[in-house]
Amino acid sequence: ETGVTQTPRHLVMGMTNKKSLKCEQHLGHNAMYWYKQSAKKPLELMFVYSLEERVENNSVPSRFSPECPNSSHLFLHLHTLQPEDSALYLCASSFRRDRLNEKLFFGSGTQLSVL
């Protein structure tokens, strides 16, 4: 295991549902990330939190709402999603003393299907 745990592993939701993805890291890291992985496309950075402060938001639609209550936990709140949002959502963490985006530790992801 990488020390980064994501739940749930699989999620099926309708377009009108509200759900949340959870990520927890046990590595003592203080930077956390959300990535979106779609088939045959590069991993897309969605959000970055460093010391619980959001430092990156890559033009992600407002139907995705991140929350970082402390340096060990990260959430992605989902509402009124579209079918094209179906993808694998990956959480990652790193040490802030390393430059952001270097030496990432990824969780196993949440496979999201929007019907």
Place this chain on the structure above:
Amino acid sequence: QQQVKQSPQSLIVQKGGISIINCAYENTAFDYFPWYQQFPGKGPALLIAIRPDVSEKKEGRFTISFNKSAKQFSLHIMDSQPGDSATYFCAATGANNLFFGTGTRLTVIP
């Protein structure tokens, strides 16, 4: 515009052979080039990385070759094993973001 271009999309290699995956980038501000390995049902894991002040880095059977003038870098897997079958992603980062290639699915045939 794709910041990092990766090829091939898929690769089949015999056990014991050499697997080679290539990547190219455009932004000369990139200064850290990692490779990630992803097995089915798992997230990517950092495999090996290089900075542009060296032309090659080797860790066990994995080697990164880096050509700064051509803005290209490649991953070589020597003595490829069935356990190496996975998807490999190259990436490049500068000050603010990490850009991934589209991935190469490697299959090593016993």
